[in-house]
Amino acid sequence: MASHRRPKQPSRARVSVLTAAAATAVALSAQVSAHAAPAQPSKDEVKAQVDKLLDEQEQAAEKYNGAKDRADQLRKQADQLQDQVARSQQQLTELASGLAAVAGDQYRQGGVDPSMQLMLSSDPDKYLTQAASFDQAASTQAETLKSLKDQQRRLDQQKEEAAQVLHELDGQTQALNDAKKDVQTKLQEAQKLLNQLSAADRAAILRGTDGAASxxxxxxxxxxxxxxxxxxxxxxxxxxxxxxxxxxxxxxxxxxxxxxxxxxxxxxxxxxxxxxxxxxxxxxxxxxxxxxxxxxxxxxxxxxxxxxxxxxxxxxxxxxxxxxxxxxxxxxxxxxxxxxxxxxx
Structure with missing residues (x-):
C-alpha cells in the first residue's frame, strides 16, 4: 500500500533567504530605473522650447543690431574728431612758428632806441616805413597770440570730446560682444534640442510647417x-x-x-x-x-x-x-x- 507522506516544507531559514533575495532584486530594479536615460521629449515639447529660444535669440539679435549701429556711429565720430585734432594741432604749430618769427624780428631790432635809429639812419624815409612795418608786426603778434590761445582751447576741447567718444565706444563694443554671445548661446541651446529629433521634424519646427509653430x-x-x-x-x-x-x-x-x-x-x-x-x-x-x-x-x-x-x-x-x-x-x-x-x- 502506497505511503501518503506530506511534502517536506522549506525551512524558515530558506524562506528568509529567498525573501531577502527577492527584496534585493526589487531594489536593484528600482535603482536601474532611476538611473535610466530620461524619456526623449516629444516633438511638441521640443517645438515649444525651441520657439521660446528663437524668440529670445531674436530679442538678443535686435540688441546686437542696436549696439552695432551705435558703435558704427561712434567709430565714425571718433575718426572725424581725431582728424579735427590733427588739423588743429597743425594749425597750432603754424601759429606758434609765426609768433616765434615775429618775436625774433622784434628782438633783433629792439637793441637800439627808435629815435637813435632815426638819427643814425642814412635813409629816414626808409626807416619810417620799417617802423610802420614793425608797428604792424606788433599788432599781428597780438592777434596771433590771441589766435594761438583760441586754437589751443579748441584743441583741448576736441581732445576731450574724442576721449569721451572713444570711452563710449569701448563700452558699446562690450555691449556688442555680450549681445553676440547671447545670440550664439540661444542658438546653441535650440540646436541641442533640435538634434534630438529627426531631420523631418527639425525642418517642420524651423520652417513652421506643422501648424502652431508657424x-x-x-x-x-x-x-x-x-x-x-x-x-x-x-x-x-x-x-x-x-x-x-x-x-x-x-x-x-x-x-x-x-x-x-x-x-x-x-x-x-x-x-x-x-x-x-x-x-x-x-x-x-x-x-x-x-x-x-x-x-x-x-x-x-x-x-x-x-x-x-x-x-x-x-x-x-x-x-x-x-x-x-x-x-x-x-x-x-x-x-x-x-x-x-x-x-x-
Whole structure:
C-alpha cells in the first residue's frame, strides 16, 4: 500500500533567504530605473522650447543690431574728431612758428632806441616805413597770440570730446560682444534640442510647417495684392522679391536678412533710410495705432511689448517678414503675433 507522506516544507531559514533575495532584486530594479536615460521629449515639447529660444535669440539679435549701429556711429565720430585734432594741432604749430618769427624780428631790432635809429639812419624815409612795418608786426603778434590761445582751447576741447567718444565706444563694443554671445548661446541651446529629433521634424519646427509653430505661410503672388503708392510700392515690391531668402541675424541683405534688416533693405531700394532696429523703427514715421484694419501696404508692423520683431504690411491682412534662424523670408497673417504699433513711413 502506497505511503501518503506530506511534502517536506522549506525551512524558515530558506524562506528568509529567498525573501531577502527577492527584496534585493526589487531594489536593484528600482535603482536601474532611476538611473535610466530620461524619456526623449516629444516633438511638441521640443517645438515649444525651441520657439521660446528663437524668440529670445531674436530679442538678443535686435540688441546686437542696436549696439552695432551705435558703435558704427561712434567709430565714425571718433575718426572725424581725431582728424579735427590733427588739423588743429597743425594749425597750432603754424601759429606758434609765426609768433616765434615775429618775436625774433622784434628782438633783433629792439637793441637800439627808435629815435637813435632815426638819427643814425642814412635813409629816414626808409626807416619810417620799417617802423610802420614793425608797428604792424606788433599788432599781428597780438592777434596771433590771441589766435594761438583760441586754437589751443579748441584743441583741448576736441581732445576731450574724442576721449569721451572713444570711452563710449569701448563700452558699446562690450555691449556688442555680450549681445553676440547671447545670440550664439540661444542658438546653441535650440540646436541641442533640435538634434534630438529627426531631420523631418527639425525642418517642420524651423520652417513652421506643422501648424502652431508657424509664423509664416507659402509664397504669395504680388499681383494678388492691393496696389501700394509712392515709395511704399517700391519697398513692398522689394521685400516680396526676397521671399525664400534665408534669415541670418544681423544681416541687411541683399541675399540674407533679419527682421529689421529686411525693412531697412526694402526701403533703401525706395531711397528711404530706416533706423536699424525694430525698436527704433517702432517710433519712426507716423503712428497708425494697433488696429491693422487701418494699415496700408508699406506700413511697418511692430510686434511684442519690447518691439523685437517687425514685418511689412502688404495688404489682404498679410505682412512679409524674416521670421527667425532656420526660416526664410515669407508672408504671414498680420495678427499672427501681438501687435505693438503700426508705423507709416
Amino acid at each position: 509664423r509664416g505661410a507659402s509664397r504669395i503672388d504680388p499681383s494678388t495684392l492691393p496696389p501700394a503708392s509712392g515709395y511704399a510700392a517700391t519697398a513692398v515690391s522689394a521685400a516680396l522679391s526676397k521671399q525664400g531668402a534665408a534669415y541670418v541675424w544681423g544681416a541687411t541683405g541683399p541675399s540674407t536678412f533679419d527682421c529689421s534688416g529686411l525693412m531697412v533693405w526694402a526701403y533703401k531700394q525706395a531711397g528711404v533710410g530706416l533706423p536699424r532696429t525694430s525698436q527704433a523703427q517702432g517710433s519712426y514715421g507716423t503712428n497708425v495705432g494697433k488696429d491693422w484694419s487701418n494699415a496700408l501696404p508699406g506700413d511697418l508692423v511692430i510686434y511684442y511689448g519690447d518691439q523685437h520683431h517687425v514685418g511689412m504690411y502688404i495688404g489682404n491682412g498679410m505682412v512679409v517678414h524674416a521670421p527667425h534662424t532656420g526660416d526664410v523670408v515669407k508672408v504671414m497673417k498680420v495678427d499672427a503675433m501681438p501687435i505693438s504699433t503700426i508705423r507709416r513711413v
